[in-house]
Amino acid sequence: MIPPVLPTYNRAPLTFVKGEGAWLTEADGRRFLDLGAGIAVNALGHAHPALVAALTEQAEKLWHVSNLYRIPEQEALAERLVAETFADTVFFTNSGTESLELAVKMARRHWHAAGAPRHEIVCFEGAFHGRSTAAIAAAGSEKMTAGFGPLMPGFVHVPWGDQEALRAAVTERTAAVLIEPVQGEGGIRVLPEESLKGLRDLCNQMGALLILDEVQCGMGRTGRLFAHEWAGVAPDIMMVAKGIGGGFPLGGVLATEGAAAAMTAGTHGSTYGGNPLACAVGLKVMEIVAEEAFLAQVRATAGQLRQGLERLVAAHGDVFEQVRGTGLMLGLKCRLPAAEFVTSCFAEEVITVPAADNVVRLLPPLTLTREEVQEALRRLDRAAEAARAAARAA
Ligand SMILES: *Cc1c(COP(=O)(O)O)cnc(C)c1O
Numbered sequence: 001m002i003p004p005v006l007p008t009y010n011r012a013p014l015t016f017v018k019g020e021g022a023w024l025t026e027a028d029g030r031r032f033l034d035l036g037a038g039i040a041v042n043a044l045g046h047a048h049p050a051l052v053a054a055l056t057e058q059a060e061k062l063w064h065v066s067n068l069y070r071i072p073e074q075e076a077l078a079e080r081l082v083a084e085t086f087a088d089t090v091f092f093t094n095s096g097t098e099s100l101e102l103a104v105k106m107a108r109r110h111w112h113a114a115g116a117p118r119h120e121i122v123c124f125e126g127a128f129h130g131r132s133t134a135a136i137a138a139a140g141s142e143k144m145t146a147g148f149g150p151l152m153p154g155f156v157h158v159p160w161g162d163q164e165a166l167r168a169a170v171t172e173r174t175a176a177v178l179i180e181p182v183q184g185e186g187g188i189r190v191l192p193e194e195s196l197k198g199l200r201d202l203c204n205q206m207g208a209l210l211i212l213d214e215v216q217c218g219m220g221r222t223g224r225l226f227a228h229e230w231a232g233v234a235p236d237i238m239m240v241a242k243g244i245g246g247g248f249p250l251g252g253v254l255a256t257e258g259a260a261a262a263m264t265a266g267t268h269g270s271t272y273g274g275n276p277l278a279c280a281v282g283l284k285v286m287e288i289v290a291e292e293a294f295l296a297q298v299r300a301t302a303g304q305l306r307q308g309l310e311r312l313v314a315a316h317g318d319v320f321e322q323v324r325g326t327g328l329m330l331g332l333k334c335r336l337p338a339a340e341f342v343t344s345c346f347a348e349e350v351i352t353v354p355a356a357d358n359v360v361r362l363l364p365p366l367t368l369t370r371e372e373v374q375e376a377l378r379r380l381d382r383a384a385e386a387a388r389a390a391a392r393a394a
Contacts (some may be wrong), residue, residue: 012346019046022365022372024351024394029260032346033376035364036353040184040216040329042245043243043289044367050284051201051246058280065276067269071379073279078287084225086234087254088306091263092274096241097213099251102235103211104134104253106263108154110209113262119154122208125158126186126356127257129178129213129239136263138178163198176209176237177202184216187357188324188331189291209259219243220289220366223299230326243366244288248281250274289366298366299393301373302327305362308377316384324359328366331359336391344387350379 016032018025022045024032034172044051058073078090086261086262093099104121112120121138129135136144137152145151156174158165160183181196182358183189212235215329217227221243224230228238237261241251252274272278279298288294306323307331319341324331334341338358345352346358364376370394 005081012343014146014346019044020262021047022368030349032349032351032371033379034351035376036351037363037365038247039242039353040221040363041242042247043219043221043366044246044285045367046247048246048367050270050288051248051281053390054284055248055277057169058277061275062276064272066271067274071274071276072281073276073283074274076382077274077279077283077286080283080290081252081254084286084290085238085240085254086256088257089255089260091253091255091268091270092279093241093251093253093270094241094249094272094278095130096213097135097249098212098270098273099215099239099241099253100129100135100138101180102253102268103213103239104138104252105268106237106260107209107211108362109260109262109267111341113173118154118173118174118208120171120175121154121211122156122158122166122169122177123350124158124160124179124183126183126189128177128183128185129180129211129215138261160186161195163195166199166335167202170208172206172325174206176211178211178213180213180215180217181231182217182326184329185355185362185365187333187355187359188361189357190324190326193231196228197233200231200233203236206254211235211239213239215239215241216363217329219285220295220298220307221363225290225295227326241347242284243388245278245282246285248278248291250278250282252277294366298328301366301368301370304373305364305371305376306330309362309371309380312377312380312384316336316379316388319387326364328362328368331355332362334358334360337356340390341383341387344383344390345380347386348379348383350376350383352380361370369390 015027016024129138140157204329238254309323321333338360355361
């Protein structure tokens, strides 16, 4: 019999009832160290006092009014995002998937308004942009698209890291190139800075727009506010979500005036997108994460965790192959099945997240302390021992 909740998820048998910082309490009382952060969502950990205060203060004032009216919290968050990034304007959504939808619409509409329609979006194998019909067409993998056809046309796929295929795919039919600066679901694959610069040049040459999906790698995760800042180049359009709401559902599309100008009144909308509650929390997240001292702390924590993980991999060469990633978006490429290592981690009361390419992801709260990094490394070490023992026994 089908359960009341549609069983589209492979859920672990864990029920968390309380969260505090990087710690989650299970219904049975066990305390787990959270290196998943709700898949890079709880950027400031659980129940951050400043976010709780922002949320409750706004909840007592006003929850929702609709985008038929001005929303000061939304305007304040947009102004802050514009001040801190390449963008001239922001549209707020509730999720990464909705941000993808608008990014595609915006790129196509841009060319329509220019009087020279282009509709092709060049995407990359291993990409993840969400689960709507457009988003699965953008990802293109059999796993996500099987049975959901006909797929939305206009998406072209290029193997990750294949410069020649990329140059061949970007033509005067290309409306935009869409890429994650660090692939998350695809297995923590970092786009090298040189490649992102090269991609920007290629887009400029062909007149194509560059859309960056920073839903997972943005909002301080790499130690800069947004991952593309490391390469010193800017996109035309950028998708955000996950960390920007710190756990409250919030997403957005940031764009330059040139890319966004065709999105005039009536061309797009959202009932909930950018409502007062979401934006009050989002503004507080931004105020904390955009501080240079906070980002410097993220880089320091990341360095400490990375060093520890390199030692872990060296000590358990039969369990792990390598450490991947950047900042606090790290992956352990496994030799044993990654899912088995994640299960061993649960037994040691540490939460990790599986990804494609047999990688286990570490996406801890950006507020992880030095002591918590040491504790995480001890737990991961014990989980590696247990995973090895389990593999031998099998
Ligand atoms: C999670 C994710 C999405 C989809 O976001 P949802 O909020 O789940 O719709 C899109 N792109 C990337 C890179 C993601 O990690």
